[in-house]
Structures are given as C-alpha cells and as structure tokens.
Amino acid sequence: MSQVSTSPSMAALGVSAKPERRDIGLRRRYAAERRFRLFGMAAIAFGLLFLFLLLFSVVSKGYTAFQQSMITIPVEFSEQVIDKNNERATNPQKLVSANYPVVARNALAKVLGVDEKDRAGLKAVNGMISDSVRTQFRDMVVANPAIIGTTQTVTFLAHGDLDSAFKGQIDLSVAENNRKISDKQVGWMNTLVESGALSKHFNTGLFVNGASSRPEAAGLGVAVVGSLYMMLIVLVLSLPIGVAASIYLEEFAPKNRFTDLIEVNINNLAAVPSIVYGLLGLAVFVNFAGFPRSAALVGGLVLTLMTLPTIIIATRAALKAVPPSIRSAALGLGASKMQTVFHHVLPLAMPGILTGTIIGLAHALGETAPLLLIGMVAFVADIPGTPLEPSTALPVQIYMWANEAERAFVERTSGAIMVLLIFLILMNVGAILLRRRFERRW
Amino acid sequence: MSISLLLLVVAVIGAVGYFIGSWRANALAGGKLSNLHSRPGYYGSFVALWTILPAVVVVFVWVVASPVYISSTVRAGFPEEVKAEPQATQNLNYNMISAIARGFKVLTAEEREALFKDGATARDVLASKGVPVAAEPAPYMLKSADDLNRMTNTSSTLLSVFAIAVAAIGAFFSYRSIAPKFRARNRVEGMMLVGLIAASSIAILTTVGIVASMFTEAVHFFNMVPAWEFFFGTVWDPRFAAAGATASAGQFGLIPLLAGTLYIGFVAMLVAVPVGLFAAIYMSEYASRHVRSVAKPLLEVLAGIPTIVYGFFALVTVGPFLRDISAQLNGLVTGNYTNFIQAQSVLTAGFVMGIMLIPYVSSLSDDIITAVPRALRDGSLGLGATRSETIKRVILPAALPGIVGALLMTASRAVGETMIVVLAAGVAARMQLNPFEPMTTVTVKIVNQLTGDLEFTSPQTLVAFALGITLFFITLCLNIYALYIVRKYREQYE
Numbered sequence: 001m002s003q004v005s006t007s008p009s010m011a012a013l014g015v016s017a018k019p020e021r022r023d024i025g026l027r028r029r030y031a032a033e034r035r036f037r038l039f040g041m042a043a044i045a046f047g048l049l050f051l052f053l054l055l056f057s058v059v060s061k062g063y064t065a066f067q068q069s070m071i072t073i074p075v076e077f078s079e080q081v082i083d084k085n086n087e088r089a090t091n092p093q094k095l096v097s098a099n100y101p102v103v104a105r106n107a108l109a110k111v112l113g114v115d116e117k118d119r120a121g122l123k124a125v126n127g128m129i130s131d132s133v134r135t136q137f138r139d140m141v142v143a144n145p146a147i148i149g150t151t152q153t154v155t156f157l158a159h160g161d162l163d164s165a166f167k168g169q170i171d172l173s174v175a176e177n178n179r180k181i182s183d184k185q186v187g188w189m190n191t192l193v194e195s196g197a198l199s200k201h202f203n204t205g206l207f208v209n210g211a212s213s214r215p216e217a218a219g220l221g222v223a224v225v226g227s228l229y230m231m232l233i234v235l236v237l238s239l240p241i242g243v244a245a246s247i248y249l250e251e252f253a254p255k256n257r258f259t260d261l262i263e264v265n266i267n268n269l270a271a272v273p274s275i276v277y278g279l280l281g282l283a284v285f286v287n288f289a290g291f292p293r294s295a296a297l298v299g300g301l302v303l304t305l306m307t308l309p310t311i312i313i314a315t316r317a318a319l320k321a322v323p324p325s326i327r328s329a330a331l332g333l334g335a336s337k338m339q340t341v342f343h344h345v346l347p348l349a350m351p352g353i354l355t356g357t358i359i360g361l362a363h364a365l366g367e368t369a370p371l372l373l374i375g376m377v378a379f380v381a382d383i384p385g386t387p388l389e390p391s392t393a394l395p396v397q398i399y400m401w402a403n404e405a406e407r408a409f410v411e412r413t414s415g416a417i418m419v420l421l422i423f424l425i426l427m428n429v430g431a432i433l434l435r436r437r438f439e440r441r442w
Numbered sequence: 443m444s445i446s447l448l449l450l451v452v453a454v455i456g457a458v459g460y461f462i463g464s465w466r467a468n469a470l471a472g473g474k475l476s477n478l479h480s481r482p483g484y485y486g487s488f489v490a491l492w493t494i495l496p497a498v499v500v501v502f503v504w505v506v507a508s509p510v511y512i513s514s515t516v517r518a519g520f521p522e523e524v525k526a527e528p529q530a531t532q533n534l535n536y537n538m539i540s541a542i543a544r545g546f547k548v549l550t551a552e553e554r555e556a557l558f559k560d561g562a563t564a565r566d567v568l569a570s571k572g573v574p575v576a577a578e579p580a581p582y583m584l585k586s587a588d589d590l591n592r593m594t595n596t597s598s599t600l601l602s603v604f605a606i607a608v609a610a611i612g613a614f615f616s617y618r619s620i621a622p623k624f625r626a627r628n629r630v631e632g633m634m635l636v637g638l639i640a641a642s643s644i645a646i647l648t649t650v651g652i653v654a655s656m657f658t659e660a661v662h663f664f665n666m667v668p669a670w671e672f673f674f675g676t677v678w679d680p681r682f683a684a685a686g687a688t689a690s691a692g693q694f695g696l697i698p699l700l701a702g703t704l705y706i707g708f709v710a711m712l713v714a715v716p717v718g719l720f721a722a723i724y725m726s727e728y729a730s731r732h733v734r735s736v737a738k739p740l741l742e743v744l745a746g747i748p749t750i751v752y753g754f755f756a757l758v759t760v761g762p763f764l765r766d767i768s769a770q771l772n773g774l775v776t777g778n779y780t781n782f783i784q785a786q787s788v789l790t791a792g793f794v795m796g797i798m799l800i801p802y803v804s805s806l807s808d809d810i811i812t813a814v815p816r817a818l819r820d821g822s823l824g825l826g827a828t829r830s831e832t833i834k835r836v837i838l839p840a841a842l843p844g845i846v847g848a849l850l851m852t853a854s855r856a857v858g859e860t861m862i863v864v865l866a867a868g869v870a871a872r873m874q875l876n877p878f879e880p881m882t883t884v885t886v887k888i889v890n891q892l893t894g895d896l897e898f899t900s901p902q903t904l905v906a907f908a909l910g911i912t913l914f915f916i917t918l919c920l921n922i923y924a925l926y927i928v929r930k931y932r933e934q935y936e
Contacts, residue, residue, distance in 0.1 A: 029828055036830035040724025043717045047741050047804075050797045057759040058751065244641035252635065253642075265645045271851060271921045272914065273858020275885050276652060279892075279910040283655035287898055305648050312645070338631040366748025369860035369885070373892045373906075395750045395861075402754050402865060410758060417751050424746060 058417050065415025068203040068216065069158040069166045071129070071192065075107040076151045077141065088145065095145065100137035104129050104156060111197060112188050124185055130157035132217035157205070158198065160215040160408035165189060166198065169407070180407070206415060210381040211392070211400075215408035218401070220416055222380045226296045226391030227365060233300025233387065234307055234364050239357055241304075242311035243346075249312075250319040251341050270309035277306045278370030286374055293375035294390035302374060303364040310363060314356020318349040323442045351438035358431040362424050368395040394420045448501060448602050452609050456494040459613040463489030466620050480627035488626045491633055492616035497609035501601065508597045516590050521582050535583065541575050542568065542587035543594075557584060652914065659898075659907035666901040667694050672908055678871035678882075680891065680902045694905050696912065698871040702881035706792045706867055707856035709877060713796025714856075715849060718803025725804070726811045727833055738808070745801035753865035756794040761785035761866060768878070783878040784868070791867035792877070795859055802852045810844035811837060843931035850924035854917040860885040884909050 079086070082098040105126045106116070114121040133156045140154075141147060157163075161180040164170050166189060176183050192198035209219025245266075253259040281302035285291045291298045322345050330340040371377075376396045384391040392400070398420065401413040464486035471477045478485075513536065517525075524535065545568035546554055557567060568575050579587075620626070664672070675695025721741060725734050768783035783789060814837050822832040838845070868880025869890060891906040898904070 029831070033828040033830045036833070037724070037728055040720045040728055043720035044724055044737050044741065046717050047721055047744060047797070047800045048737070051740065051744050053759070054747070054751070054755050054797075057755055061758070241641045241644055244638045245644065246642075248635075248638035248642045252638065262642050262645055265649050267925070268918060268921055269645060269648055271854055271917060272652070273855075273860070273885070273917055275858065275860045275888055276656075276910055276914050279888070279907060280648075280652045280655055282892065283659055283907070284651055288655070308644065308648070336627065336631060338634055362746065366750070368748065368750045369864075369889065372889050375893075377893050395748055398750050398754065399861065399865075402750075402757060413754060417754060420748065421751070424748070428746060 055421075058414050058421070061410060062414025062416075062418045064167045064169070065206060065411045065418075066203050067167075067200040068205060069163040069198060070155050070201045071108065071158050071198050072153065072155040073107055073111050073197050074151050075103060075137075075154045076110075077103060077137075077148050078106070079149045081106065082141065082148055088148075095142050096138060098138070098141070100134045100141075101126065101129065101131060103137055104133040107154075111195075112191065121184075124182060125188075127181075128159050128162045128185055128188065130159050130216045131214050132157050132212070155201075157216045160406065162189060162198075163216055164408050164411070166193070166200070167411075169411070203415075206412070207419075210383060211379045211397075212381065215404070215406050215412055218409075218412060220394065220397055220419060221383050223392045223394045223397035223416075224419075225383050226299070226376070226380075227394045229296035229384070229387040229391065230300040230303055230393060231361055231365060233297065234303045234361060235357070237300070237304040238307045238311050238360070239353075242308050242357070243315055243353060245308075246312050246315035246319060247341055247346070250316050251345070252337070266309050266312055270313060273369075274306055274367055275369040275373065277302050278373030280305070281370060281374045292388055292390070294378045294380070294392075296384065296387040296389075296391045296393075298374050299371050299376055299393060300387065302370045303367060306367065306370065307360040307364045310360040311353075311357055314360070315349070315353045318352025318356065319345060321352060321442075322348045348440070351434055351440075355431045355435045358427050358434070362427040362431075365423060365427070366395055366420065368393075368399055371396050372399070394423070444598075445501065445505060448605055449498070452494055452497045452501075452605060455497075455606070455609045455613060456490040459489040459493040459617070460486040462613075463487070463617060463620060466617065467626075470620065470622050477622050479623055479625050480630075484626040484630050485620050485624070487630045489613055489616045489620070491630065492612040493609045494612075495633075496612045497605045500605050500608050504597075504601045504604070508601070512590065512593045512597065515593065516586050519586060519589060524582070538575060538577065538579060539583050539587045539590060542579055542583060543590045545575070546587055546591055554588075653911075656907045656911040656914065659904050660911050663901055663904035663908045666904070672696055672905075676873065678887070680905060692902065694901065694908075696884075696909070698873045699882060699884045699887055699909070700912075701873050702788070702867065702871070703857055703883040703885070705877070705881060706788050706795065706863060706883060707853060709788060709792025710795035710799055710856045710859075711849070711853060713793055714799035714803050714852065717796075718800045718852075719807055719845070721800065721804040722807035722811055723833055726808050727829060727837070738805075741804055742801050744798065745805070747798075749798065749859060749861040750865075752794050752798050753861040753863075756790050756862055756866035757786075760794055761787070761790045764790055784880055786866055786868040786880045788867065788877040788879065788881050791863050794866060795856060795862050798859070798862065799852050799856060802855060803848065806848035806851065807841070807845050810841045810848065813844070814840045843927050847924040847928035850920050850927070854920035854924075857920070858885065858913060858917050860889065864889055884913050888913075 081102050082100070083094055088094045105122060108129060109116065109122055109125045112125060114125055116122070136156055137154075140152075158166070161170070162185065165172075165181045165186060170179055170181055172179070172186065181189075189198060205217065205219050207219060207224065208221045209217055210222040212218040245262075249259060249262065253262075281298055285298045285301055286293055291301075326344050326348065327340050330344045331337070335343065371393050376392050377400060378390050378392060380390050380392055394416065398413055398416045401409050401416060404413075464482040467478055467480075467482040467485035471482070475481070516539065517532065517536065520532070520535075524532065527535075549557070549567070553567065672694050673696055675693060676697045677693045677695045678698050679693045681692035721737075725738055729737065762785055764783045764787070765781045765785045769779050769781035772782055773779035818836050818840060819832055822836040823829070827835065863883045863886050867882055867886060869882050869886060870880050871882045871887070874881070888906045888909050891903060891909075
C-alpha cells in the first residue's frame with residue numbers, strides 16, 4: 001500500500017501522500033501478536049513438559065521394580081536346625097514354627113565361607129536374606145517333610161537392601177555407617193554375582209503377593225484382585241442403571257419439575273468431590289446397612305454411585321447423536337416407542353455408550369479417596385476369594401506404599417503406578433479403538 | 443435355602459413362565475399371529491415379570507426385616523439383669539451371641555449337647571473350630587445363640603416357601619390372563635417404563651443419601667460441639683480420645699482448614715488458569731489441525747492420570763526438588779545452606795494440583811472459545827485487527843461467561859481434591875501466609891479422622907461428616923453459581 005501511494009505516478013496525479021501516522025504502532029502490535037502466540041506455545045509446552053516429567057519420574061524410578069534379585073544356592077535343610085529333637089511326628093506344629101531363616105543363613109554363610117562361630121559375620125549374612133524365606137521354606141518343608149536332612153538348590157529372595165544395592169540404587173560413596181549395606185556385604189554381593197548365585201529374575205511376586213512389611217516380598221496381588229472385583233461390580237451395576245436412566249431422560253421424560261430436578265441433580269453429582277462419596281459409603285453402606293468394612297463390595301457400590309453421572313452424561317450424548325429420522329422411520333412402521341428405542345436407537349448408540357462406560361470405569365479404577373474412608377487401607381496378605389472379604393485396591397496400595405519409609409518401597413510404588421497406568425492406557429486405547437471402529441457419521 | 447439359591451430358583455421359575463407364556467400365546471393364535479394383540483414374546487415376558495418381580499420384592503423385604511425381628515426377639519429373651527445394662531453392653535452381648543451361633547453351626551450335635559451340660563469350656567471348644575469368641579460366654583448366651591440359630595433356620599425355610607409360593611401364584615394368575623386380545627405389550631412396556639423411571643431416580647436418591655447421611659452424623663457432632671465453635675473456631679486440635687478417657691475434649695476449628703484449602707486452591711489456580719487459558723487459545727485460534735490433533739489429546743492425558751499419581755509425584759519429585767533448590771538459592775544469596783521451602787508445603791501441593799487442573803481449564807475453555815461464531819472473528823479481522831487483538835477484544839469478551847463458569851468448576855475441583863494434598867500438603871493445621879510452609883485442608887482432615895479404627899460416637903470421628911457437608915456445600919454453591927453465570931450471561935448467537 002505504502003509503495004503504491006508513494007509511487008511517482010501517483011504523486012504526479014496529485015494524490016496526497018498517505019498520512020504519516022498510519023504505520024505507527026504496527027510494529028508494536030505485531031510484536032504483541034508474536035508475544036501472545038509465544039505465550040500460547042509456552043503454555044502447551046509447559047503442560048507437555050510436566051506430563052513428560054511426571055511419566056519420566058515414575059518410569060525411571062519404577063522400571064527396576066519388575067525385576068527382583070534372587071539368590072540361588074544349595075541349601076541344606078539340616079535336621080539340627082529345623083527339628084533338633086526329632087519330634088515332628090508327634091508335634092506337627094514343630095515344622096511350622098521352625099527357624100527357617102537360620103537354614104537360609106547357614107547355607108549362604110557356607111557359600112561365602114563365613115565361619116559358623118563368627119557372630120558378626122553371620123548377622124551380616126542374615127542381612128542379605130529376605131525374611132520371606134521363613135514362609136517359603138516352611139511351605140516347602142510342610143509340603144514334603146522328606147527334604148529334611150537333604151541339600152536342595154533353592155532360589156529365594158534377597159533382602160530389600162541387597163536388592164537396592166545390586167540395582168545400583170544405593171550410593172556406595174556414602175560413608176559405610178550411613179548406608180544400609182556394609183562394605184563387607186557389598187564384597188559378598190560381588191562374589192555372589194560373579195559365581196552366578198545372585199541374579200535378577202522377573203518379579204512375579206509383584207503381581208502375586210499380598211501385603212508385606214518387607215519391600216522385597218510385597219506385591220500387588222490383593223490389590224489387583226480387589227480392583228478387579230470393584231470394576232466388575234461397577235460395570236454390572238452402573239451400565240444398566242446408567243443406560244436405563246439416560247433412556248428415560250432422553251427419550252421418554254416429559255419436561256416437568258421432576259425431570260428438571262433429576263437433570264440438575266445429575267450434573268451436580270458429577271461435580272461432587274469423590275471423598276464425599278466415601279463419606280456416603282461409610283455412613284450408608286458400612287454404618288447403616290452393616291456391610292463389612294474393607295470389602296470390595298462396598299468399594300464397588302461407592303464407585304458405582306460415583307461413576308453413574310459420568311455414564312449417564314455420555315449415554316445421553318450418544319442417544320442424542322442418533323438422528324431423529326431413525327425414530328420417525330421406526331414409529332412410522334408401527335413400532336411402539338419402547339420398541340423404537342430398544343430395537344433401533346439403543347443399538348446405534350451402543351458404541352458411544354460403551355466408550356463412555358470404559359472412560360468412566362478408567363476413572364473409577366484410579367480413584368483413591370473414597371476407598372480410604374471405607375477402610376480399604378488395610379494390611380491384607382491373602383488374596384480375597386469373594387468381594388465380601390477384606391481387600392485393597394491398586395490406587396490404595398500405591399497410597400500405602402507411598403507412605404512407607406523404606407527406600408525400596410519407592411521403587412515398588414513407582415512400579416505399582418506403572419501397572420495402574422498400563423491398565424488405564426489399555427482401557428483408554430480400547431475406548432478409542434471402539435470409537436474408531438464403530439463410530440458412524442450421519 | 444440360601445438367598446442366592448432361592449433367587450436362582452425364582453429365576454428358573456420365571457424362565458419357565460416365559461416359555462409357557464409364549465407357547466400359550468402361540469397356541470391361542472392358532473398359527474395366525476395376527477390374531478394376537480402382541481407378539482408371543484410379550485406374553486411370555488408378562489408372565490416372567492409377574493413371576494419374578496413379586497418374589498424378589500418378598501425376598502428383599504424379608505432379608506431386611508427378619509434380622510431386626512429376630513434380634514429383638516432374642517434380646518427379649520435375655521435375663522432381666524442383662525436387660526438392665528446399657529444399650530452398648532447389650533449390643534456387645536448380642537455380637538458375642540451371633541459369634542457363638544456361628545460356632546454352633548460348625549459343631550456336631552453331640553459337641554453342642556456337651557456344651558450345654560458344661561458351658562465352661564465353650565470358649566476353648568469354639569476357638570478350636572476357628573470361631574473366636576471375645577470372652578467366656580455366660581450360660582444364657584448359649585441358650586440365646588441356640589434360639590438365634592433356630593429362628594434363623596425357621597425364617598430361612600419360611601422365606602423359601604413363601605417366595606416360591608408368591609412366584610408360583612404370580613405365574614399362575616398372569617398365565618390365566620393370557621388371551622388373544624390381552625394387551626401384553628402395553629403391560630410389559632408399562633413395567634419397563636417404571637423401571638426406567640426408577641433407574642433415573644437413583645440420581646436423586648444418591649443426593650438425598652449424601653445430604654441425609656452426612657447431615658444426621660453432623661447433627662450428632664453438633665450436639666457434642668457447638669456449631670459456632672466449629673464454623674468460627676481458629677484452632678484445630680481434635681486430640682484423639684484415648685481408650686476410656688471421656689474428658690479429652692478437642693478443639694474443632696474449621697477456619698485453619700478452610701484457609702489451607704483456599705490457599706492451596708488459589709496457588710493451583712494461579713498455575714492452571716494462565717497455562718490452561720493460553721493453551722486453549724493457542725489450540726483453538728493458532729494451531730494447525732496437525733498440531734491440535736497431537737497436542738490436545740496429549741494435554742488431556744494429564745486429566746486421565748489418577749490423582750494419587752500426582753500426589754506421589756509431588757511427594758518424591760517436586761517436593762524434594764523445591765526443597766533442595768531453595769537450599770541452593772539460600773546458600774548462593776546468604777551463604778547459609780538451609781532450605782526455606784519445606785518438602786511438604788502449600789507451594790508443592792498447589793503447584794502439582796495446578797498441573798492436574800490444566801486440562802480441565804484448557805478443554806472447557808477450548809470448547810467455549812470454539813463456540814464463538816466465525817462471523818465475529820471475520821468481522822474483527824476484516825477491520826484490520828491482528829489475531830491477538832481479535833482474541834483479546836472480541837472473542838474473550840464473548841466467551842467470558844463460559845470461561846468464568848469453567849474456572850468456577852475448576853475451582854470446585856481444586857477444593858475437593860484429596861490425594862495430592864494428603865501426600866504433599868502436610869497435616870499441620872495452622873494459619874499463616876507463607877506458601878513455603880505446610881498447611882492442611884478440609885479433605886486431608888476428613889481422611890485423617892476416618893482412617894484407622896472408628897467409633898461412631900466420638901466427636902473426633904463425627905467431625906469428618908461436618909467437614910464433609912461443609913465441603914459438599916462449598917462445591918455445590920460453586921457449581922450452581924457457575925451454571926447460573928453461564929445461563930445468565932450467555933450470548934445468544936443467531
């Protein structure tokens with residue numbers, strides 16, 4: 001523009017030069033424009049940076065949790081230690097209460113060449129063995145008492161501190177007194193590694209074991225089963241109820257006070273803090289109806305109430321997306337209102353409903369606060385057989401481990417978070433695939 | 443017969459009813475279905491519904507009512523001196539009796555007879571069968587337990603007979619009413635509609651349940667602690683009651699908790715609002731389709747991550763990082779390497795919560811900004827405004843009510859957030875303005891007061907419900923106000 005107005009031909013025609021002020025501020029305005037745009041990019045970058053940091057922090061701390069250090073050595077199930085006076089025939093309790101950690105300690109001491117009189121040495125050796133050998137060896141011996149007096153090659157868990165040291169998580173440059181593992185133990189560890197006795201195995205215990213105060217023996221088994229029960233209960237209850245409620249509100253409800261009330265209610269319930277549902281569950285299901293505390297059933301019911309609004313909102317959107325022509329055609333062919341909805345509208349809305357349900361379930365799977373209140377913060381060592389038995393849930397287990405003081409539990413916690421996130425990713429990917437595969441554009 | 447078996451039997455009768463009903467309708471049609479008012483399946487469903495529904499109602503009512511009746515009868519049979527004891531003791535006794543009754547079921551008849559002759563060994567005998575009993579039972583307890591078992595058995599038999607009879611009667615009469623002109627479809631659809639209405643009333647029931655349950659418990663609490671001491675008290679010191687010590691009155695001041703909640707929420711909004719708003723503006727106004735299709739879902743991943751994960755992130759990563767960096771900064775400036783930011787602090791919790799809230803702000807505002815009509819943008823750009831001027835002067839004012847509504851909803855989420863603050867904010871209830879020190883929130887205290895063993899009689903436990911109802915009303919008001927703003931100031935385009 002400015003070029004046109006200042007061209008000689010224009011000047012010759014007597015057109016006045018353009019006013020000077022027209023360009024004033026343009027540079028400033030463009031700078032503001034660039035700045036504004038930059039802020040937008042910075043905001044997105046900030047969000048993504050912290051997403052990345054969060055995932056990185058969890059994965060970098062947690063990936064080692066999927067491996068566990070195990071010691072494989074020949075163990076002599078010495079009669080001296082287990083049953084000195086040979087009274088196992090008369091007193092079956094003897095085999096249950098025998099001092100199995102000593103069996104493991106002696107075996108390891110023998111491999112490391114520690115003298116049986118060296119008390120300090122034996123104590124250090126004992127510090128390399130997980131206390132879980134007590135149950136492991138007990139179960140072996142009780143199952144087959146014939147192994148007493150023989151020597152078997154056994155694989156058992158190393159102590160959590162040894163595990164951390166082996167994975168390189170303990171800073172060995174710190175003064176010996178200030179770390180959990182002594183120089184002597186580190187030396188032994190290296191010997192064991194060289195001889196192949198100490199090695200990392202895939203950590204099946206993480207997925208199978210129940211609660212334990214020893215990090216190396218603690219697992220998610222109870223939590224996974226408890227979460228599974230709860231998800232089943234949520235699915236079985238909230239899908240039919242949610243779909244029924246949405247069908248009524250979307251297809252049948254007359255516009256009146258009552259339906260208005262329901263509508264406002266559902267919108268509000270979707271925004272009620274989850275912890276309030278926990279209080280509701282505690283007061284109604286546990287205190288009033290007398291359901292057992294810590295049970296997956298109560299957790300499932302609470303999560304159902306919490307998930308219902310989400311599912312109802314998603315289902316209504318899916319029903320609304322089915323074009324009215326479908327309804328008109330069905331009604332025109334003589335179908336009743338109910339037949340129209342159940343034979344034509346609902347099947348067409350199903351992909352959207354299922355997507356919403358999966359997302360609601362994923363949300364319920366990660367919910368912690370209401371479960372804390374109904375007593376799922378429990379030390380449960382045995383996998384629950386029914387939803388009425390005490391259990392924990394994945395996020396609650398994460399919370400409990402996050403509160404543990406021991407260093408090795410940080411690794412466990414991050415590992416558990418990874419397991420939880422993997423479940424959530426699977427569910428969300430499932431929802432996306434479902435939507436891609438069955439979504440229709442009208 | 444156990445309840446599940448009974449329900450199964452009823453369901454089987456219902457299924458049989460369905461087939462007989464449809465078969466009967468087919469037979470009546472005489473090969474020409476147009477003789478019937480409805481399709482045969484509807485006649486079958488009609489019979490099945492009338493078989494199953496009344497029986498299920500009977501089972502439900504019985505299951506709720508019979509334990510109450512049995513317990514009152516058993517208690518009526520207590521000796522007079524036991525009846526004179528306080529209600530709590532009687533409840534304990536009754537619990538023991540139920541335990542003994544459970545134990546009796548695993549004993550053989552002879553063992554039980556032996557117990558009645560010589561009650562002294564009852565506890566050991568029961569313990570050997572894996573049924574622990576709290577104390578050595580008094581003689582009347584054995585008799586009461588026996589009564590209890592007998593009555594439970596009778597009740598269960600009666601229920602089975604009664605429920606099956608009701609199912610059969612329902613099946614019979616509904617079967618009798620089948621006729622070609624019988625409007626089975628309308629009847630079945632009517633019942634379905636009732637079911638649909640019932641399902642949608644659950645939303646109302648939930649709200650009623652929330653308000654009623656918290657309200658009753660909160661009223662108990664306010665009977666022990668005056669309401670004004672709770673709402674206006676500035677000291678939070680509940681003093682967990684030691685066993686037996688009744689005189690340990692704590693102080694339950696809401697104000698420090700509320701201050702912490704609002705402070706942490708404020709810090710979170712300071713992070714989430716600018717970042718979320720700018721992200722939404724960039725994505726809806728500047729970003730190419732390609733960038734948008736990648737960045738938007740990625741940002742929304744932040745909303746899908748469970749809050750416990752954020753809590754852990756704050757606890758092990760952000761908190762220690764802020765603490766160490768503050769020590770370094772302090773050392774560089776003053777030479778004194780002590781940290782001035784605590785690992786658990788308002789800043790840690792607020793910052794991480796802010797990150798969690800980014801996607802809420804951004805996706806809500808994104809929708810609202812995208813809903814502003816194209817014509818407004820084009821008009822502004824056509825008049826020579828730059829994009830950012832269009833956004834600032836045209837789009838944001840047009841979208842303002844929606845955005846304010848979105849921010850209020852986000853704020854209500856910040857107030858109700860639990861796991862991040864439980865792990866990262868600390869438990870010390872105090873009022874101060876330093877964001878680098880720990881403070882605590884309403885939600886943290888609800889969790890603290892209700893984890894562990896509970897008695898529903900002490901103010902230490904019941905205060906959680908008073909806190910809960912406060913929280914419920916704060917979030918409710920925020921949400922209703924948000925809706926109100928959106929409705930009142932919404933620009934109507936076209």
